[in-house]
Amino acid sequence: xxxxxxxxxxxxxxxxxxxxxxxxxxxxxxxxxxxxxxxxxxxxxxxxxxxxxxxxxxxxxxxxxxxxxxxxxxxxxxxxxxxxxxxxxxxxxxxxxxxxxxxxxxxxxxxxxxxxxxxxxxxxxxxxxxxxxxxxxxxxxxxxxxxxxxxxxxxxxxxxxxxxxxxxxxxxxxxxxxxxxxxxxxxx
Numbered sequence: 001x002x003x004x005x006x007x008x009x010x011x012x013x014x015x016x017x018x019x020x021x022x023x024x025x026x027x028x029x030x031x032x033x034x035x036x037x038x039x040x041x042x043x044x045x046x047x048x049x050x051x052x053x054x055x056x057x058x059x060x061x062x063x064x065x066x067x068x069x070x071x072x073x074x075x076x077x078x079x080x081x082x083x084x085x086x087x088x089x090x091x092x093x094x095x096x097x098x099x100x101x102x103x104x105x106x107x108x109x110x111x112x113x114x115x116x117x118x119x120x121x122x123x124x125x126x127x128x129x130x131x132x133x134x135x136x137x138x139x140x141x142x143x144x145x146x147x148x149x150x151x152x153x154x155x156x157x158x159x160x161x162x163x164x165x166x167x168x169x170x171x172x173x174x175x176x177x178x179x180x181x182x183x184x185x186x187x188x
Contacts, residue, residue: 039065
């Protein structure tokens with residue numbers, strides 16, 4: 001698969017070599033930067049598929065850039081440093097892959113594929129969590145509205161729920177909206 005990639009490294013020779021390797025692998029480098037702030041600006045402008053950052057860069061290091069974008073883009077960190085604290089900071093920033101310099105072209109493809117697949121999996125999980133939270137909130141609203149209807153007219157829980165469903169269908173409104181209206185009308 002071919003990806004649109006932004007690279008950032010303060011060494012121009014490293015950027016040139018990396019760009020050449022990526023293009024030989026079939027990817028497109030849509031932007032390159034020599035510092036973290038420019039990298040961040042390029043990411044916001046080009047919305048790439050992947051971002052590859054050097055850890056140590058002027059103005060803003062790669063880990064700081066990654067912490068700002070890793071929820072939206074898969075990030076690979078390149079570094080000549082592999083000490084434990086940097087790896088921990090990288091992990092906490094949401095970085096999907098970590099390549100130490102010098103690396104070979106053969107090292108790039110697996111890192112890219114791993115970063116993209118992990119990012120997609122995490123995104124899928126985050127979407128699922130968001131969906132479940134929304135469903136839980138709707139259920140809480142519906143339960144509260146059912147309780148208010150049960151208090152108001154002495155109906156059973158099942159009858160109160162059927163009443164909510166009927167109003168929802170008759171008015172062509174989501175049950176959440178009906179529940180919110182009932183809570184506003186009868187709530188304390």
